Amino acid sequence: MGLSLQTEIAGLKLKNPILSASGCFGYGEEATEFFDINQLGGMVTKSITPLPRTGHPPPKVVETASGMLNAIGLTNVGLDRFIMEKLPFLQKLSCTVIVNIAGSTVNDYTMLAGKISSLEGVDAIEVNISCPNVDSGGLEFGASPAEAAKVIRAVKKASRVPVIPKLSPNVTDIVAVAKAVEDAGADAVSLINTLVGTAIDIQTTRFKLSNRFGGLSGPAVKPVALAMVYKVASAVKIPVIGVGGISSGDDVVEFLMAGAKAVQIGTACFAEPTVFLRVIDELSTYLKKNNYQNVNDIIGAVKDG
Numbered sequence: 656m657g658l659s660l661q662t663e664i665a666g667l668k669l670k671n672p673i674l675s676a677s678g679c680f681g682y683g684e685e686a687t688e689f690f691d692i693n694q695l696g697g698m699v700t701k702s703i704t705p706l707p708r709t710g711h712p713p714p715k716v717v718e719t720a721s722g723m724l725n726a727i728g729l730t731n732v733g734l735d736r737f738i739m740e741k742l743p744f745l746q747k748l749s750c751t752v753i754v755n756i757a758g759s760t761v762n763d764y765t766m767l768a769g770k771i772s773s774l775e776g777v778d779a780i781e782v783n784i785s786c787p788n789v790d791s792g793g794l795e796f797g798a799s800p801a802e803a804a805k806v807i808r809a810v811k812k813a814s815r816v817p818v819i820p821k822l823s824p825n826v827t828d829i830v831a832v833a834k835a836v837e838d839a840g841a842d843a844v845s846l847i848n849t850l851v852g853t854a855i856d857i858q859t860t861r862f863k864l865s866n867r868f869g870g871l872s873g874p875a876v877k878p879v880a881l882a883m884v885y886k887v888a889s890a891v892k893i894p895v896i897g898v899g900g901i902s903s904g905d906d907v908v909e910f911l912m913a914g915a916k917a918v919q920i921g922t923a924c925f926a927e928p929t930v931f932l933r934v935i936d937e938l939s940t941y942l943k944k945n946n947y948q949n950v951n952d953i954i955g956a957v958k959d960g
């Protein structure tokens with residue numbers, strides 16, 4: 656029997672557990688000049704808000720040791736242009752399409768979920784309750800179990816497709832938030848979004864980001880993400896999607912062993928747009944070398960040292 660990379664998240668069949676992360680892959684079409692994105696298990700769009708957002712003024716991105724800080728400010732085309740200009744491309748894809756939504760109020764989230772989940776070609780909704788780079792909404796919802804549950808309960812009522820809250824690492828107890836959204840009806844959870852950070856230019860005495868603070872991502876956050884994925888996967892029954900600092904097949908194996916059923920890759924694709932294909936290849940090589948025939952056999956396989 657050949658090697659199977661197939662996995663399932665909330666009833667969605669993924670041909671492999673590798674997805675693109677929100678905000679690092681545009682609306683999909685941008686990546687087609689580099690590779691056929693149907694080779695992915697799935698893709699997640701940039702966060703869509705009710706109205707277009709221009710985001711923060713530059714500088715929006717700073718390089719850090721083993722990572723980057725970004726304060727994009729949820730720049731996106733808004734719901735109407737998403738439907739008119741971006742959706743037709745997504746509808747032609749054979750990989751799983753997850754649309755990420757963000758809002759400032761519960762009403763924003765339910766309106767977006769209701770409209771977007773009824774569009775053909777949208778397989779699931781990822782709910783960004785964890786953006787550290789906006790003044791209202793975002794983290795306000797994701798930082799408290801009760802607020803997170805309120806948004807997700809409402810989104811779940813409005814949505815016709817599976818609902819996947821995206822959790823923030825900028826909390827005291829991410830397990831409590833995960834349990835709260837599970838109780839509120841979430842079909843899966845993805846984690847982590849970026850960690851709040853900053854950087855200062857000592858020559859000019861200015862913050863390096865116009866927004867002062869940004870979100871840290873890339874290899875620097877991987878150990879944090881991995882620990883949180885393990886804790887959450889051990890505490891909830893719904894599937895966990897691991898995100899944070901992944902750039903190799905070995906990284907993916909670690910997240911799967913920690914209990915993730917799938918993973919997303921963000922920052923790594925800026926330097927290497929085809930990173931996904933290399934990672935799928937490396938994952939297959941690891942599984943074959945270690946005599947696994949099914950990727951699901953390593954999910955949650957970690958043991959105490």
Ligand SMILES: Cc1cc2nc3c(=O)[nH]c(=O)nc-3n(C[C@H](O)[C@H](O)[C@H](O)COP(=O)(O)O)c2cc1C
Nearest residue numbers: 676677678702725783847848872873899900921922
């Ligand atoms: C430039 C940039 C923009 C991002 N935009 C979004 C976004 O719009 N919505 C969201 O939920 N996450 C967003 N993220 C977070 C990523 O999806 C991911 O959770 C995080 O970067 C950690 O994964 P990574 O280390 O593989 O990048 C963004 C990250 C970066 C670096």
